[in-house]
Amino acid sequence: MFETFENLESCVRTYCRDFPAVFKRAKGALLWDERGRKYIDFFAGAGALNYGHNNDALKEGLLKYIHEDGIAHGLDLHTEAKQQFIEEFNSIILIPRKLKFRLMFTGPTGSNVVEAALKLARKVTGRTNVAAFTNGYHGMSLGALAATGANSKRRGAGIPLSNIDRYPFDNYFGPDTDTLSYIERLITDASSGFDAPAAFIVETVQGEGGINVASREWLQRLARLARKLGSLLIVDDIQAGCGRTGRFFSFEDAGIQPDLVCLSKSLSGFGLPMSMLLIRPELDIWEPGEHNGTFRGNNLAFVTARLALDYWKAPSFLQNLKQTSDRLNADLQDAVEHYRDIVPIKTRGRGLLHGLVMPSTAVASRVSTLAFSKGVILETCGPTGEVLKLMPPLTISSDHLNEALEVIRESIDRALYDAANSDFVSNSDLNQ
Numbered sequence: 001m002f003e004t005f006e007n008l009e010s011c012v013r014t015y016c017r018d019f020p021a022v023f024k025r026a027k028g029a030l031l032w033d034e035r036g037r038k039y040i041d042f043f044a045g046a047g048a049l050n051y052g053h054n055n056d057a058l059k060e061g062l063l064k065y066i067h068e069d070g071i072a073h074g075l076d077l078h079t080e081a082k083q084q085f086i087e088e089f090n091s092i093i094l095i096p097r098k099l100k101f102r103l104m105f106t107g108p109t110g111s112n113v114v115e116a117a118l119k120l121a122r123k124v125t126g127r128t129n130v131a132a133f134t135n136g137y138h139g140m141s142l143g144a145l146a147a148t149g150a151n152s153k154r155r156g157a158g159i160p161l162s163n164i165d166r167y168p169f170d171n172y173f174g175p176d177t178d179t180l181s182y183i184e185r186l187i188t189d190a191s192s193g194f195d196a197p198a199a200f201i202v203e204t205v206q207g208e209g210g211i212n213v214a215s216r217e218w219l220q221r222l223a224r225l226a227r228k229l230g231s232l233l234i235v236d237d238i239q240a241g242c243g244r245t246g247r248f249f250s251f252e253d254a255g256i257q258p259d260l261v262c263l264s265k266s267l268s269g270f271g272l273p274m275s276m277l278l279i280r281p282e283l284d285i286w287e288p289g290e291h292n293g294t295f296r297g298n299n300l301a302f303v304t305a306r307l308a309l310d311y312w313k314a315p316s317f318l319q320n321l322k323q324t325s326d327r328l329n330a331d332l333q334d335a336v337e338h339y340r341d342i343v344p345i346k347t348r349g350r351g352l353l354h355g356l357v358m359p360s361t362a363v364a365s366r367v368s369t370l371a372f373s374k375g376v377i378l379e380t381c382g383p384t385g386e387v388l389k390l391m392p393p394l395t396i397s398s399d400h401l402n403e404a405l406e407v408i409r410e411s412i413d414r415a416l417y418d419a420a421n422s423d424f425v426s427n428s429d430l431n432q
């Protein structure tokens with residue numbers, strides 16, 4: 001059934017191994033495979049489909065634009081579609097939040113916007129090293145990969161990944177260790193071997209790293225430390241941004257103002273490639289073309305990205321988002337309570353980015369497999385894939401949310417039962 005892929009597509013493919021089907025159609029929070037089987041999407045394109053698959057408003061606008069022979073590819077030429085996006089992003093997102101940024105369109109991947117942020121921070125400060133955190137994920141190109149924590153990913157580089165200082169994220173050593181004091185001591189001590197970095201690059205909620213949430217206070221102290229050291233603060237909001245944690249930017253709750261913000265995944269709102277670096281205006285010291293790229297002008301994405309901003313004008317969108325997040329959070333708290341006497345499970349997250357920490361990698365992987373067999377697409381994350389990642393489209397209906405949560409519960413029940421009765425032995429068990 002999958003021979004074409006197995007024989008001809010590179011071994012590098014990954015998600016398709018966890019979700020073996022040939023997908024054909026998608027709408028909102030649902031996907032269908034070629035046999036007509038329905039799946040509820042609790043993964044949302046790794047956070048690239050916050051407004052759901054084939055969102056009607058975005059699709060109609062895009063079809064109209066194409067039909068009228070609107071510019072599709074435009075390098076960084078001025079286009080009407082780009083102008084409208086820039087103006088509305090400024091008026092709908094930035095101005096109401098009292099944020100002032102220049103907009104830089106980079107190549108369309110998240111990794112590329114991270115590369116731009118790292119380059120600019122080094123250029124602005126004249127320093128080479130960037131501070132990144134344990135369990136951080138910033139992409140796969142060499143600069144972004146250096147800032148990424150996971151060894152399995154870093155190994156692929158084939159060369160030394162350098163010029164990154166690794167520091168412990170909030171709560172890395174558990175609640176009793178204040179990692180920010182530790183970091184501050186290391187950097188300010190003249191004999192520690194650590195220098196002030198060009199920048200700190202941080203995810204406020206670590207997506208790939210296991211849904212680790214930095215506290216408001218920790219983020220505020222990090223922002224203060226960065227200022228004191230003359231280092232820039234880069235928030236990588238590629239996954240946690242665009243509404244995923246309940247506000248447009250994930251750092252709004254903490255009340256901090258980063259120097260640079262990386263956006264990508266759900267920025268276009270339609271799953272079209274588009275990335276943008278927000279730059280505090282004084283720091284915009286690029287020479288023309290110093291970070292260039294052929295695909296910085298995906299005008300189809302500008303069209304859908306502008307239409308997606310309409311959601312942020314409607315108060316009902318935020319109210320629904322809050323209700324859905326509360327519902328998900330309550331259900332997960334309930335699950336933790338339910339399993340308390342059987343096995344300790346933890347939940348963590350913000351908004352519609354939540355994790356359930358399973359007792360082992362094998363159990364998490366088994367839950368994902370079982371959920372898929374019952375029609376729910378549920379990914380795992382964390383250092384060894386031990387965390388179930390719950391990340392539905394922000395626009396999911398309460399019926400689909402409930403249906404998926406029920407399947408996930410059943411799958412956890414079954415996986416824990418199987419693990420307790422050890423009538424399954426998986427490869428990851430054997431490796432442990």
Ligand SMILES: *Cc1c(COP(=O)(O)O)cnc(C)c1O
Binds near residue numbers: 046110
């Ligand atoms: C996905 C992701 C990236 C990389 O984006 P790509 O488009 O895959 O290159 C970088 N940072 C974070 C936080 C991400 O989630």
